[in-house]
Structures are given as structure tokens and as C-alpha cells.
Amino acid sequence: MSETLLLAAIIIPGLIIAIVFHEVAHGWTALALGDPTAKEQRRLSFNPIRHVDPVGTLLVPGFLLAVGGPVFGWAKPVPVTKQRLDNPRFGMMAVAAAGPGMNLILAFASALVLGVAANAGSLQALGSGEPTLLAQGLFYFILINVFLAFFNLLPIPPFDGSHILEGLLPPSMAEYYEKLRPIGMALFFGLIALTWFAPQLGVIENTVGPPVEWAMDRFIGLAQAVAG
Numbered sequence: 418m419s420e421t422l423l424l425a426a427i428i429i430p431g432l433i434i435a436i437v438f439h440e441v442a443h444g445w446t447a448l449a450l451g452d453p454t455a456k457e458q459r460r461l462s463f464n465p466i467r468h469v470d471p472v473g474t475l476l477v478p479g480f481l482l483a484v485g486g487p488v489f490g491w492a493k494p495v496p497v498t499k500q501r502l503d504n505p506r507f508g509m510m511a512v513a514a515a516g517p518g519m520n521l522i523l524a525f526a527s528a529l530v531l532g533v534a535a536n537a538g539s540l541q542a543l544g545s546g547e548p549t550l551l552a553q554g555l556f557y558f559i560l561i562n563v564f565l566a567f568f569n570l571l572p573i574p575p576f577d578g579s580h581i582l583e584g585l586l587p588p589s590m591a592e593y594y595e596k597l598r599p600i601g602m603a604l605f606f607g608l609i610a611l612t613w614f615a616p617q618l619g620v621i622e623n624t625v626g627p628p629v630e631w632a633m634d635r636f637i638g639l640a641q642a643v644a645g
Contacts, residue, residue: 418442431558435520435565436492437468442519444495447512451503455495468492494575506584513580517566521632524562528636530553532643556637563632567625573608574601 441463444455455461460468473491502508534551572579574597592624597604618626619626 427554427557428561431554433465433469435523435558435562436470437463437465438519438523439516439565439569440468440492440495442515443497443512446515447495447497447502447508449513450508452498452501452508452512454498454501458496462497468495489582509580510584513577513584516577517569520562520566520569524559524566524632524636525639527555527559527562528640529643531559532640535640535644555640559636560629560633562626563629563636567628567632571608571624573604574598578602 439459444461447454448456448461462468467587470491470493477491497509497512499505502512531552534555534601549582569576570581572582579594579598583594586594608620611618
């Protein structure tokens with residue numbers, strides 16, 4: 418039980434930070450491309466209180482962690498008004514990509530910090546015994562950001578990947594695809610249900626798993642290279 422609480426103390430703050438930066442990146446990108454909606458609603462803040470969804474950011478990931486399920490979560494989406502963007506079609510793609518992009522930037526920065534800390538002797542190199550609390554925290558923070566980035570790129574409404582795909586589709590197909598948005602959350606929870614009740618299908622492992630593993634290998638390799 419104590420190990421679970423320690424893991425929660427490491428993962429949940431990291432998840433909150435990753436989600437908040439993800440959402441703020443959406444808002445700042447929208448503002449740069451002509452839509453000030455997020456600024457008007459005071460959502461361009463790194464104050465987690467403005468972004469945290471009590472259920473999606475705290476209760477759901479905490480429960481999943483406690484029962485050993487796949488840990489994920491969500492925040493209150495930063496508002497974006499497509500019609501206010503200078504170029505709505507391109508703008509929505511850029512705004513959507515900004516969130517996962519921010520998570521990968523955070524993972525990159527954390528890998529550098531992990532490498533510097535290891536080089537300074539304040540933590541053990543990964544793979545050489547029990548990692549220190551700092552190394553463990555940085556490792557999970559990198560993993561959280563990488564997973565959020567690629568999970569959000571799934572082309573399921575309302576994920577970021579759906580906005581990117583919609584912008585890439587021909588207008589006629591994009592219009593049809595947009596009609597799936599009202600049932601997007603049902604599709605999302607269907608995906609989670611498959612992961613939970615039919616783990617043998619390996620839904621997450623076979624979709625998000627490969628790019629997450631590839632990216633983690635690169636980021637940990639970067640940390641080890643910095644550590645020397």
C-alpha cells in the first residue's frame with residue numbers, strides 16, 4: 418500500500434503538470450493564430466486550478482493507479498473558436514498539434530535534467546540497481562508526457578489527432594468525419610473498456626505502445642548520453 422501511495426505521489430503531480438502545459442500550449446497557439454478565446458476566459462495560465470477536472474485529473478488516474486490499470490487522465494479543455502482563427506483549417510491542425518508537441522518538449526527537457534543529475538552523481542544511472550526517487554520521478558514524468566502525446570494523437574474525437582486528421586482530409590470527407598464528434602467520448606470509453614475488459618486484444622499496446630516505446634528508448638538514451 419505504501420508503494421502505491423508513493424507511486425501516486427510521483428505520478429499524479431507529474432500528470433497534472435503535463436496536462437496543464439498541454440492545455441496551455443493549445444491556448445497560446447490559438448492566440449498566436451488569431452483566436453483569443455482562451456485568453457478572454459483566463460485559461461492561458463499555468464495555475465492548475467484553472468485546468469484541473471476533479472474527475473479526469475485526480476479521481477480517474479488515482480483509481481486506475483490503485484487497481485493497476487492503465488493510468489490516463491484529462492483536464493478541462495482550453496476553449497478554441499475555430500471561426501476566429503485566421504486560417505480555420507490549418508489553425509485547428511496547429512492548435513491540436515501544439516498539445517502533444519508540448520508534451521514531447523517536456524519529455525526532452527526532463528531527459529536532459531535526468532542526464533545532468535546522473536552526471537552530477539545525485540542519482541544512480543538507470544539500469545544499475547534501485548533508482549533514486551529523483552530518477553524515478555523524472556523517468557515517470559518522461560513516460561507520462563510521451564504517453565499523453567501519442568495517446569492524444571489517436572484519430573478519435575475529441576482527441577487532438579482527430580483535428581489533425583480532419584484538416585488533412587478532403588473537405589467533403591472532413592465534413593462527414595466531423596459528424597463523429599458527438600459520439601467521440603463514447604468511442605473513447607469504448608476504447609478504455611476494451612483495454613480493461615479484453616486485455617488480451619492489446620488495444621493500447623498495439624496502437625500507442627510501439628511509438629511510446631520508440632520515443633522512450635530515444636529519451637532514455639539521450640539521458641544516458643548526457644550522463645556520460
